[in-house]
Amino acid sequence: MKLIYALILAGLVQTANAQNKDSLMVEAIVKEATTNSQLQPLAHELLDGIGPRLVGSPQMKQAHDWAIEKYKSWGIEAKNEAWGEWRGWERGITHIDMVAPRVKSLEGMQLAWSGSTNGKTVTAEVIILPEVSDSNAFRSWLPAVKGKFVMISMLQPTGRPDYNWNEYAAKASFDQMKKDRTAATDAWRKRIEKTGLTNRTLPEALEKAGAAGIVMSYWSQGFGVNKIFGAQAKKIPTVDLSLEDYGLVYRLAEGGKKPKLAIRADSKELGTVPTFNTIASIKGIEKPDEYVILSAHFDSWDGGTGATDNGTGTLCMMEAMRILKLLYPNPKRTILVGHWGSEEQGLNGSRAFVADHPEIVKNIQVVFNQDNGTGRVTNLAGQGFLNSYDYLGRWLAKAPAFIRDTVKTSFPGSPGTGGSDFASFVAAGAPAFSLSSLSWSYGNYTWHTNRDTYDKIVFDDLRSNAILAAILAYMASEDPATTSREKAILPANSKGEPGKWPEPKSPTRKGGLN
Incomplete structure (x- = not known):
């Protein structure tokens, strides 16, 4: 009997220690993001200095190289991974x-x-x-x-x-x-x-x-x-x-x-140029071959500077990675960030990554994608994964109330078929989710427009999103359980036919050349 009590007590202590560890980590993430935020200098460098990131343009390649150097300065391994070719073009006066x-x-x-x-x-x-x-x-x-x-x-x-x-x-x-x-x-x-x-x-x-x-x-x-x-x-x-x-x-x-x-x-025609995804990672020490993925497309249209589509998603994930490397340098699972190319022409970069890396896709713990403006995250849907309420609910519960209480959840939801890069992973059966944001007149005023510029960013909301992304990545990495990929039964379509899960689509690997 004493042995049983001792084992129970040890389990309670371990649980208490884990809970205290999580609380301390969340507190540290919030403090670092609040007192030492790098969002504004990063935004200035990317959006004002480099500018819009049209696929095939020199600015797109410059942005990829900038991200590599920035990650390396934080001690994070990073690389540009070629996945296709595009018509090279550069805007002039x-x-x-x-x-x-x-x-x-x-x-x-x-x-x-x-x-x-x-x-x-x-x-x-x-x-x-x-x-x-x-x-x-x-x-x-x-x-x-x-x-x-x-x-x-x-x-x-x-x-x-x-x-x-x-x-x-x-x-x-x-x-x-x-x-x-x-x-x-x-x-x-x-x-x-x-x-x-x-x-x-x-x-x-x-x-x-x-x-x-x-x-x-x-x-x-x-x-x-x-x-x-x-x-x-x-x-x-x-x-x-x-x-x-x-x-x-x-x-x-x-x-x-x-x-x-x-x-x-x-303008200038530049012939055929390679296209890239920028991939950075913090290697896991217990389960290095399982992956928590932070996701945001890197390219933009070039009417403005691509600030809220998708500079803000990019900056959110870069800041989250910076914070995680500083505070959580030895995660249990590998934390990987993907900055995808040519999302605007059909999710091409993320579709290529899914096609080229089945060994990663089959071992994904979770993907979190952000790509719809500068607003704070207000929606998190289950994308048709039957048990997503369990793990997403547990992880979200660890976020501070000022962030958690603004997020409306809906489970199990329906699988996304397009719109942004999480859909590339959902189609492959990997649990991938959109961190969907408050509008801030996104559809009319900044989405693909000539006014999508630095001054439209709401940095308080963006900082909250970086905190949330870092917390969710930490919790997903630490979770002793592997996430369930069980799919919900989808409702029938308008013709009364059984609902079908989306299928992976091939990327366009040679674009704008015809």
């Missing part, structure tokens, strides 16, 4: 001026992978894509584009976002505006359809017909904000104008004033 019927410098920029003006300024009249009856009529009109800039976006009826209308407008006025906008949107869609082409194929047709360039505007439904993606035409410049300046030029052209633009777009 863009000047867009209206020179007739009056002079005005316009706000706008060249789209990624757009053709260059090769050091010259191209001056030409602007015309609007016309209404045609069918594709034959469009082909008859097409020679008229030769030597001209062609506008291919609809004229927005208002430059005020809906929330502004909702606050100030009479209800009847707001309702009429929405009705007019819906009608205009539908009419423009039909205008494109009657050409026999699509938004993707139209620019190429205009290019082949001898257009001097393409002018568009992809308004993001907020004051002063446009979404900036890639060009479909490859040899002539494609520029995106602000809603305000696009509307000005459109109305002048529509009114018969024959506006002229002078455009200089000094």
